[in-house]
Amino acid sequence: MDLSVKDIYRPLTFDEAVAAFSDEPSMLPIAGGTDISVQMRAGKFAGAHLLDLSGVLPRSISADGGFIEIGAGATMDEIADSGPLRSVCPALCQAARKVGAWPIQCRATLGGNLANASPAADTAPPLLVADALVVAAGQGGLRNIEAEDFFAGPGENTLKPGELIHSIRLPVTDPPSFSRFTKLGWQREQIISVVSLSISLHLNDQGLVTKAAAALGAVAATPKRAPSVEAVLVGHSLDPAAISRAVEAVQNDITPIDDIRAPAWYRRVAAATLVERMLEEASGA
Amino acid sequence: MTKIQPPLGGSHRRPDAMAKATGQTRYVGDLALPGMLHAAIAVSDRASARVLNFDVASARRMPGVEAVVTADEIPGDNQVGVIFPDQPLLVTDRVRMVGDRLALVAARTPEEAWDAARAISPAYEDQPGVFDPEKALDETSPTLHGTDNLLHTFQVLRGQTDPDHLDADVIVEAHYEIGGQDHAYLEPQACLAVPEGDRITISASCQCPFYIQQAVARVLAIPLASVRVEQAPTGGAFGGKEDYPSEPAACAAMLAWRTRRPVRLLYSREFDLQVTTKRHAMVVQHRWGADKNGRLVFAEVEAVLDCGAYAGLSTVVAERANVSAIGPYAVPNIMVRTRIAYTNNLFGGAYRGFGAPQVSFAAEATMDTLAHRLGMDPLEFRRINLVTPSDPLTCTDQPLAAPQMAQACLDRAVKDSEEHQIAPRAPDSWRRGRGISLALYGINLHRGGQFLDRSSAVVILQPDASVIVRVGLTEMGQGNLAAVQTVTAAALGIQPDKVQVWQPDTTTVADSGPTVASRGSHSSGRAVLDAIERLRRRLDPIAAELLGCRPEDVELADSCARVSGGGPSVPLIDVTREMAARRIETISTGWYRSKPRVFDEATGMGEPYASYAMACHVVDVAVDPDLGLVRVEHVAAAHDVGRVLHRTAAEGQVEGGVVQAMGWALTEELKLDQGRLLNPSFTDYLIPTSDDAPPVTVALLEDAPGRGPFGSKGLGEPAFIPTAAAIRNAVCAALDVEINRLPLTPPVIVRALAGNHRFKHLME
Numbered sequence A: 001m002d003l004s005v006k007d008i009y010r011p012l013t014f015d016e017a018v019a020a021f022s023d024e025p026s027m028l029p030i031a032g033g034t035d036i037s038v039q040m041r042a043g044k045f046a047g048a049h050l051l052d053l054s055g056v057l058p059r060s061i062s063a064d065g066g067f068i069e070i071g072a073g074a075t076m077d078e079i080a081d082s083g084p085l086r087s088v089c090p091a092l093c094q095a096a097r098k099v100g101a102w103p104i105q106c107r108a109t110l111g112g113n114l115a116n117a118s119p120a121a122d123t124a125p126p127l128l129v130a131d132a133l134v135v136a137a138g139q140g141g142l143r144n145i146e147a148e149d150f151f152a153g154p155g156e157n158t159l160k161p162g163e164l165i166h167s168i169r170l171p172v173t174d175p176p177s178f179s180r181f182t183k184l185g186w187q188r189e190q191i192i193s194v195v196s197l198s199i200s201l202h203l204n205d206q207g208l209v210t211k212a213a214a215a216l217g218a219v220a221a222t223p224k225r226a227p228s229v230e231a232v233l234v235g236h237s238l239d240p241a242a243i244s245r246a247v248e249a250v251q252n253d254i255t256p257i258d259d260i261r262a263p264a265w266y267r268r269v270a271a272a273t274l275v276e277r278m279l280e281e282a283s284g285a
Numbered sequence B: 001m002t003k004i005q006p007p008l009g010g011s012h013r014r015p016d017a018m019a020k021a022t023g024q025t026r027y028v029g030d031l032a033l034p035g036m037l038h039a040a041i042a043v044s045d046r047a048s049a050r051v052l053n054f055d056v057a058s059a060r061r062m063p064g065v066e067a068v069v070t071a072d073e074i075p076g077d078n079q080v081g082v083i084f085p086d087q088p089l090l091v092t093d094r095v096r097m098v099g100d101r102l103a104l105v106a107a108r109t110p111e112e113a114w115d116a117a118r119a120i121s122p123a124y125e126d127q128p129g130v131f132d133p134e135k136a137l138d139e140t141s142p143t144l145h146g147t148d149n150l151l152h153t154f155q156v157l158r159g160q161t162d163p164d165h166l167d168a169d170v171i172v173e174a175h176y177e178i179g180g181q182d183h184a185y186l187e188p189q190a191c192l193a194v195p196e197g198d199r200i201t202i203s204a205s206c207q208c209p210f211y212i213q214q215a216v217a218r219v220l221a222i223p224l225a226s227v228r229v230e231q232a233p234t235g236g237a238f239g240g241k242e243d244y245p246s247e248p249a250a251c252a253a254m255l256a257w258r259t260r261r262p263v264r265l266l267y268s269r270e271f272d273l274q275v276t277t278k279r280h281a282m283v284v285q286h287r288w289g290a291d292k293n294g295r296l297v298f299a300e301v302e303a304v305l306d307c308g309a310y311a312g313l314s315t316v317v318a319e320r321a322n323v324s325a326i327g328p329y330a331v332p333n334i335m336v337r338t339r340i341a342y343t344n345n346l347f348g349g350a351y352r353g354f355g356a357p358q359v360s361f362a363a364e365a366t367m368d369t370l371a372h373r374l375g376m377d378p379l380e381f382r383r384i385n386l387v388t389p390s391d392p393l394t395c396t397d398q399p400l401a402a403p404q405m406a407q408a409c410l411d412r413a414v415k416d417s418e419e420h421q422i423a424p425r426a427p428d429s430w431r432r433g434r435g436i437s438l439a440l441y442g443i444n445l446h447r448g449g450q451f452l453d454r455s456s457a458v459v460i461l462q463p464d465a466s467v468i469v470r471v472g473l474t475e476m477g478q479g480n481l482a483a484v485q486t487v488t489a490a491a492l493g494i495q496p497d498k499v500q501v502w503q504p505d506t507t508t509v510a511d512s513g514p515t516v517a518s519r520g521s522h523s524s525g526r527a528v529l530d531a532i533e534r535l536r537r538r539l540d541p542i543a544a545e546l547l548g549c550r551p552e553d554v555e556l557a558d559s560c561a562r563v564s565g566g567g568p569s570v571p572l573i574d575v576t577r578e579m580a581a582r583r584i585e586t587i588s589t590g591w592y593r594s595k596p597r598v599f600d601e602a603t604g605m606g607e608p609y610a611s612y613a614m615a616c617h618v619v620d621v622a623v624d625p626d627l628g629l630v631r632v633e634h635v636a637a638a639h640d641v642g643r644v645l646h647r648t649a650a651e652g653q654v655e656g657g658v659v660q661a662m663g664w665a666l667t668e669e670l671k672l673d674q675g676r677l678l679n680p681s682f683t684d685y686l687i688p689t690s691d692d693a694p695p696v697t698v699a700l701l702e703d704a705p706g707r708g709p710f711g712s713k714g715l716g717e718p719a720f721i722p723t724a725a726a727i728r729n730a731v732c733a734a735l736d737v738e739i740n741r742l743p744l745t746p747p748v749i750v751r752a753l754a755g756n757h758r759f760k761h762l763m764e
């Protein structure tokens, strides 16, 4: 593909990348390029100065105190296959395995998926549910952004000019008893979510929900948490009554629109169905 | 000559497979010449407007731009309509569709060319457009050409046709809204034009080099002989490269002629999706009646094709739709009316099945609905009404040579479906349903297009007993090279790897018409057999001399010439060496043309096709009753193929047809807003992935010989036709609903369940 870029700057270290980007925030960072190249074809970013992060982004997945730190450059394939992640946050691994199809998963990075800030970004719901921190790197060093504060609108995030995503930190001191991700589209692979959902639950010995987190994608301007669902679950067992309250509650958490992929009413039906099915699965588990 | 011998029916490696799989095949996008320029097309972004003025001077000054061409610079006709002269190459005063061409640009890089093309934006005065084909036929609608939007009407009138007298015990009325479809060929439109003095060579991804030759000669006002068109390796076509490639080729040729440099034109996927032809969207109204014993009494069909802004091939598509509206059923009273409406929507054109899939969808859906109203099993209801040897007439009163094949295909597909152990791929909670659909397919071109139905071949026998073959019909991925190679090898009794088949070029073979209507192996194979027969008038006497027998007793088999009936033999290479030594002419041409037929266009009675093929698909689906997702779990496809030429190629046609039709049935939706495509990319125009493709059990029935080489019948289109209706019938059976539209996207299915859906309160 011929893309019209002005030039490409390829730093040798991540620090060099941060320094260059702080000096020149109009540069366009590129990691796996799977979003950017599509957007460029559509005519965006003509004449861009690319900042090539591909060789310098942290990409390891490592335990660090009460956290697992995932380098922004970790690919979906690496995330899906990561043993530590699979044991503490299976939902994220499931989501990573649902991004596009395998060839895309081998290029697409976690940092890129978040920075691109699509309402349908598949890794967003599990990260929201896990109370993840997005670690941003800028001139002044590193700062943490709560995942919930990270998304600002379709294609908009709260990174400051000149900031890069360094890594994502998942608190793992208290892993949930149940953690799932699911997405809905007209096909099984290579499909942008029409609705996506992640739920994590902490259940005590009596089967009561002590902590609940839920988040959805493609039902609002950003991926978002579902506080009403969470509220109706906590303190209850996952009996049919609780499940049907959650199914109703989710409607208060979403503001879907009609778009090219599906009408708003369908997304409402789908959100209800996915919440119900996931909780039914959790109740059986 | 018609003896069945290897490699007929086998699965030797397709001759083009290795080069394609290893990336050696050079598609047009891989070709570059020194000094080559890149073409782009400035197009309208409105569907209906007057062009007040447009200025190309600033585009001419843009970086890299070498030429900008407008209508007044065309030396010949500013016209690319294939049948009707209604479509200018470049518009001057009025645009009728999004994508109408305003000007052509040649520049040093593709980006510069497209940037300049996009910068050309005329002052428009928007005009009211018409986007609904039925409304387009109202007298009050704005018109696209002339005084109304009705391009043409076709009819079939059989038996009692006065609607007031058509009555029956059970009557079904149904209204079908059937969406269009993009061809989604892997390789978008592409061509390269190279000028050379007073002549020009075009390499194009296409289905008919001869159409391009004619279009370029017409636009440049030069003789046909001055235009050489080479068939480039073609990455899929499905009808989308029948007539349409003449348009980009004429554009590239214009620019090459003007700049005197090679010019290459490649469409991006997005551009291709918006501007090229599509399967026609259709609206079909049915009123069908049956008696209480389950016999069809009458069938009334009113079909309207959405033609888009220009006629293109719409009349010939409608012609096939018209006589395909009833399917393989014996119905005494028939009234079919098929109308074509101009609209400002996407441009309708040729697409695998050529109008038949839409009307077959309606017919097979109505068959199910009628069966339900009668309280009969849809399978039994079909059995009762199929054409049979005692009732062998098609809806046009044409006797079928092998009507029993309808029943044979039905029985075989049902059996294969029942015997196949489905490994369920969808969860148990999904509902299951089975659907049946048949097709009666008229092989080869309709009577109306019969003037195109001829085919040329050239065979050159080499001194080492290998053979070069050229035919006028093209390889576009469907396997014509393999088919022609097989026919040649079988006819000469040699190994297939001794036969090299080359793509057509207008300087090496005569006009053979388009590679369409499932006529490729039929017409080119017959032409090759003719060439071989003529060659043998020179070969057999030499062989006879070497064998010491009469020329009429020479037989070719096992790479030898031998005395028929098991006498002595000599290696064929001895014969070809002897022919070379004696300087005997070893090049031979062959020709095929179909016999004239009788057909009355006013009543639709007669012989629209020379012969027919039957097909039946039985589909098992699983449907998510809450979300409307559909998983096709298995397809049993039985086809009346006459004779298998190349087995894996034939099976591949069926599997590909099934998957392509599944996309049309379930997910492929051309979303339009005022003629503009809202989803012009594969992100949102959803063709099935390999993970969605169902297992297909293919049965190729060889009981009724056809008129193709060795008794074969066309298969490319029948492979597509029955699937969508079978899927629809299966989905409706699974959910116990009636849905009369395509595609069956999840929202359509959920909406159809509305009253029974658990979350119906959310659907307001």
Ligand SMILES: Cc1cc2nc3c(=O)[nH]c(=O)nc-3n(C[C@H](O)[C@H](O)[C@H](O)COP(=O)(O)OP(=O)(O)OC[C@H]3O[C@@H](n4cnc5c(N)ncnc54)[C@H](O)[C@@H]3O)c2cc1C
Binding pocket: A028, A029, A030, A031, A032, A033, A034, A035, A036, A037, A038, A053, A057, A072, A073, A098, A099, A100, A101, A104, A107, A108, A109, A110, A111, A112, A113, A114, A115, A116, A120, A121, A122, A123, A163, A164, A165, A166, A190, A191, A192, A193
């Ligand atoms: C065929 C296909 C299928 C797809 N399917 C899916 C899908 O199912 N689900 C889904 O969610 N997405 C999907 N995508 C989108 C895309 O693959 C993902 O969003 C991917 O994770 C983006 O990562 P990347 O490294 O390729 O990002 P890039 O394209 O390199 O960058 C994306 C954006 O992030 C910015 N960026 C990248 N890295 C950083 C960083 N470290 N710091 C700051 N900014 C940064 C870039 O400037 C750019 O704006 C698909 C894409 C394709 C082409």
